[in-house]
Amino acid sequence: MASKTRQQKDRHQEILEAAARVITERGLAETRISDIADRCGVSPGLILYYFESKDRLLVEALTFANDQFYLRFSREMRRIKTAREQLDRLIELSVPGLLPEYERLDEWALWIEIWVRALRDPMMAKEREVLDRRWRQSIADIIRFGRETGEFPAGWDAEELGLQIGATIDGLAIQVLMNDTVFSPTRMQRVSLEVASRLIGFELEPAEA
Amino acid sequence: MASKTRQQKDRHQEILEAAARVITERGLAETRISDIADRCGVSPGLILYYFESKDRLLVEALTFANDQFYLRFSREMRRIKTAREQLDRLIELSVPGLLPEYERLDEWALWIEIWVRALRDPMMAKEREVLDRRWRQSIADIIRFGRETGEFPAGWDAEELGLQIGATIDGLAIQVLMNDTVFSPTRMQRVSLEVASRLIGFELEPAEA
C-alpha cells in the first residue's frame, strides 16, 4: 500500500515536473496535454487519469515549480549566517540569468504566465497570492533578522519593506528578462542592492564588481 | 479615393479598437476573431479581410492600445510646466485604478499580455522594445527637463534613471494590479514618489495625502 501510494506520488510529481518544463519552453498558451505526455514518455490519456483537467494541471504545475524553487531557496537561507549575505543571495537568485545553475530566467518566465492567468482565473489568483506572500515574507524575515543582529537599523515595518523591495525586484527582473541588451543582469544586481540599501537604511560599500 | 482610403482606415482602426477592448475583457488567450467581429457588428470574415491573420491583428491591437495611451499622455505632458508636476502626473497615470478616467488598470493588463507574448513571438518582442524605450524616454525627458529648470540636481545619467524608475513602477503596478487588498493604489503612488525622489535626488515634501 505504501509502495502503491509512493508510485502514485511519483507519477503525479513526474507529470508536474514535465508540465513545468514544457510550459517554460513553449509557453502556457502553447502547451498541449500531448506535449506533457511525450515529455513523460507516457500516453496522453494517462495525464488526464492523474489530473482532472488540463487547466487544473497547469495551475498546479505553475505553483509546483515555484514551490521547488522556494524550497531550495529557503533551505539555503537557513545556512547563511548574516542578514546582509542573505540579502545578497536573495538578490543574486532573483536576477534572471545571473546564475545559470538556478535557471532563474525560466522562473521569471513562469511568473509572468502566472500573472496573466491570475488576472482571470480565480484559482490561479488565489495560488498566486499565497506564493507572493511567501516571497515577500522571506524578504521581511531577512530584514527582521538583520535588525536582531544589529546589521540593519530599525525603521519602517519589515512587511512593508518586503513589499517594496519585492516589487522593485519584480520590475527590474522584467526589464532584464525582456531587454537583454539594454539592462544587463549585473546592472540589475547592482541596482537592486542600491535600492534595498536605501530602503532598509544600511550602508552599501562602494562598487564591488 | 481620399474618402475610400479614409473608409479603410476607419474600419482598420475600428477593428483595432474593438480588438483591444476584447483582449482587455477576455484576455489574449480567450480572444476569438468572432468576438472582435461581434464587437464591431461585422462578420468574422471581414476581420481577416483587413488583417492577414489573427496573430498579426492581436499584436497590432496591443501596440495600438499602447499608442493611444501614449499619445494622450504625451499631449498632456506638453501642457505641464514644471518637471515635478510632470513626474507627479506620470506616476498618477501609472498607478492601476487610481484614476478611473484613464482606465489605467486595463492598460496594465495589456502590458502583461504583451510581456508574455514577447517572450516567444519575435514580432511582439520588437514592438515591445519600441514601446518600452519610448516610455523610459518619457521619464528621462522629465528628468532632463527638471535639471534644465533647476528643479532636479545633476546626477546619474537620465536614461539610466528612466530605466530604474520605470522598472520600479512596473513592479509596483503588478503588485497593485494583482493584490488589490494588500497594496492600495494610494500606497503605490506614495512609494513611487519616494523612490523617484531618492533616485533623482530631490526633496519630497512630507506626506501630502
Next chain:
DNA sequence: CCAGGATTTGAATCGCCAGTCAACTTGGCC
C-alpha cells in the same frame, strides 16, 4: 444607369486538441 472594383457576408473547410472510453497490462494478495 452601368461597369467594375472594393466591401461584406456567412457557409463550408480543415486541423487541432481536450477529454472519454473500452480494452489491455501489471502487481500485489490470497
Next chain:
DNA sequence: GGCCAAGTTGACTGGCGATTCAAATCCTGG
C-alpha cells in the same frame, strides 16, 4: 495460479475556431 484494483493505452468523439471562398452588396466614376 487466479482475482482484483490500480495503471496505462491509444483510438475516437466533439466541439471549437481560424481561414477560405464564392456569392452578394455597395460605391464611384463615367
